[in-house]
Amino acid sequence: MEIRQLKTFMSIVKFGNFSQAAQFLGYTQSTATTHIQLLEKELNTVLFERFGHQLMLTGDGERLYDYAERITKLAEEAKNVLDDFSIPRGPIIIGMPESLCVYRLKDLLKEYAAVYPEVELKVKLGISSDFHNMLRKNMMDMAFFLEEKIQEPDLVSKLLWPEPVVLTASPNHAFSRFAGVQVSDLGGQTLIFPDSGSSYRTLLEESMEKAAVQPGNVLEICQIEVIKQFVMSNIGLTILPQAAVQNELTAGTLVALPWLGPEFQINAYLAYHKDKRLSSTIQAFSKLVQERLLK
Numbered sequence: 001m002e003i004r005q006l007k008t009f010m011s012i013v014k015f016g017n018f019s020q021a022a023q024f025l026g027y028t029q030s031t032a033t034t035h036i037q038l039l040e041k042e043l044n045t046v047l048f049e050r051f052g053h054q055l056m057l058t059g060d061g062e063r064l065y066d067y068a069e070r071i072t073k074l075a076e077e078a079k080n081v082l083d084d085f086s087i088p089r090g091p092i093i094i095g096m097p098e099s100l101c102v103y104r105l106k107d108l109l110k111e112y113a114a115v116y117p118e119v120e121l122k123v124k125l126g127i128s129s130d131f132h133n134m135l136r137k138n139m140m141d142m143a144f145f146l147e148e149k150i151q152e153p154d155l156v157s158k159l160l161w162p163e164p165v166v167l168t169a170s171p172n173h174a175f176s177r178f179a180g181v182q183v184s185d186l187g188g189q190t191l192i193f194p195d196s197g198s199s200y201r202t203l204l205e206e207s208m209e210k211a212a213v214q215p216g217n218v219l220e221i222c223q224i225e226v227i228k229q230f231v232m233s234n235i236g237l238t239i240l241p242q243a244a245v246q247n248e249l250t251a252g253t254l255v256a257l258p259w260l261g262p263e264f265q266i267n268a269y270l271a272y273h274k275d276k277r278l279s280s281t282i283q284a285f286s287k288l289v290q291e292r293l294l295k
Contacts, residue, residue, distance in 0.1 A: 001039065001042055001043075003071070003072060003075050004035065005035040005036075005038060005039050006039075006068040006071055006072055007025065007072055008021065008022075008025060008027070008032050008035040008036065009035070009036060009039060009047065009064070009065075009068055010065065010068050010069070010072065011024055011025055011032075012032065012036065012048070012055070013057060013061075013065060016054075016055055017055055018032050018033060018036075018055075036048070039064075043060070043064070045058070045060040045061075046058050046060065046061075047060060047061035047064060048061060087118070087280065088116040088118065088119050088279075088280045088281040088283075088284040088285075089116070089118035089119060089281065090118070090119065090120060090279075090281055091119075091120040091122060091281075092119055092120070092121055092122065092141050092142075092281045092282060092285060093122045093123075093124060093139070093140045093141050094121070094122070094123055094124070094140070094141065094142050094143065094144070094285070095123075095124045095125075095126055095130070095131040095134060095135075095140050095142070095143035095144065096123060096124075096125065096143065096144040097125070097126070097127065097128075097144065097145075097146050097198070098125050098194075098223070098224055099146070099224055099240065099241045099243065099244040100144050100146065100241075100268065101123060101125060102224070102244070103241070103243040103244050103246070104243055104268075104293075105144070107292075108288060108289065108292050108293065109121065109123065111288065111292070112284075112285060112288055115284075115288075116281070116284060119281055119284075124140060127195055127196075127197035127198055128145050128146065128147055128197065128198075128199060129197045130197070131143035131145065131271075132152065132155070135155065135271070135272065135273045135276075136154065136273060138273070138276070141272065141276065141281075141282050142270060142271065142272045142282060142285065142286070143270075143271055143272075144160075144268060144269065144270055144271075145157070145268070145269040145270075145271055146163055146198070146199050146200070146241065146266050146267070146268055146269075147199050147266065147267060147269060148199065148203075148265055148266060148267065149267065150269050150271060153274075154273060154274050154275075155271045155272070155273060155274065156271060156272055156273070156274050157269045157270070157271035158269060158270045158271070158286075158289075158290075159267055159268075159269055160267070160268040160269060160270055160289070160293055160294065161267070161268050161293065161294075162265070162266070162267050162268075163241050163242075163243070163266045163267060163268045164241065164242040164243075164266075165200045165203075165239060165240065165241055165242065165264040165266050166239070166240065166241075166242045166245065166249075166256040166257070166259070167181060167204075167237060167238075167239050167256070167257045167259050168231055168237065168238050168239070168240060168245050168248075168249075168254050168255065168256055168257065169231060169234075169237050169254070169255055169257055170231055170232055170233070170234040170253075170254065170255070171252060171253070171254070171255050172234045173234055173237070173255075175237070175257050176255045176257070178257070178258065179258065180258045180259075180260040181257045181258060181259055181260060181261070182260045182261055183207050183208055183211045183213055183261040183262075184211060184213055186208060186213055186215060186237070187213045187214060187215070187216075188214075188215070188216040189215055189216055189236065189237055190215070190216055190217045190218075190219065190235060190236030190237070191204075191215045191217070191218050191219070191236055191237055191238065191239075192218075192219045192221060192227050192230050192231060192235065192236045192237065192238040193218060193219070193220050193221070193227075193238065193239070194220075194221065194222065194224065194227065194240075195220065195222050196220065199266055200239050200240070200241065200264055200266055201239060203262070203264050203266075204239050204264070207261055207262045217236070219235070219236060224240065224244050227240070228240075228244075228245060228248060228254065231254060232248070232253050232254060237257075239264075241266070242256070270286065270289055
């Protein structure tokens with residue numbers, strides 16, 4: 001029993017004859033006749049009988065008509081649901097570093113949630129190494145990265161923009177009066193870092209290790225706002241994306257030190273796993289990122 005056969009059957013009932021029903025459906029009359037014959041053979045019954053020139057439903061035909069209406073209606077609803085799959089809906093999980101979420105992407109996330117109210121947007125904060133694993137395990141749909149470059153062959157990545165990174169101090173720190181700060185100057189200093197695994201922290205630590213420079217103390221704090229408060233209190237120095245400290249730099253409560261050491265080349269990327277099925281929800285998010293952030 002096929003949907004098209006049931007539609008032919010219902011059209012014949014509606015028009016009262018085979019020829020008009022066939023014309024309405026775009027079939028030849030012989031095709032419409034074949035549909036009914038196949039139905040009757042499968043159901044082992046007769047669906048129509050003639051009284052003179054009038055075509056009438058048999059008792060089995062009347063019973064089938066009720067089922068045919070329900071079946072074709074359900075089929076149409078299923079088709080509509082699948083057609084509407086182009087409308088973003090359902091959950092999407094996006095990973096991003098705290099600095100990007102708070103200082104770069106708030107407006108974009110707000111707009112996406114407003115434009116696609118049927119999407120359940122979930123944001124996971126973390127570091128790049130965590131995102132790599134979660135994308136590979138399909139625990140996350142897409143992720144933003146702050147890296148020098150992404151080289152993993154199983155990730156499809158889009159370069160978004162270069163992300164400036166600054167070594168930051170209180171205006172009361174002695175370094176704020178230096179004409180330039182070198183790696184060797186960091187020996188014995190208190191450094192305040194975000195979680196281990198952040199690319200900019202790693203770059204600074206690698207440059208210090210290469211120069212055999214040891215800090216005096218290292219404080220690891222997971223929240224950027226707390227880090228900034230510590231630095232403003234002149235407890236130590238930190239390295240952060242410039243976007244995360246721009247308000248404080250403008251207000252003069254923090255200063256960007258003139259760094260003379262190795263250049264920190266950090267870029268923002270949006271990436272997903274190469275085997276990820278790109279639903280309309282994911283595609284809509286990616287499109288919004290490109291429209292709003294790549295102008």
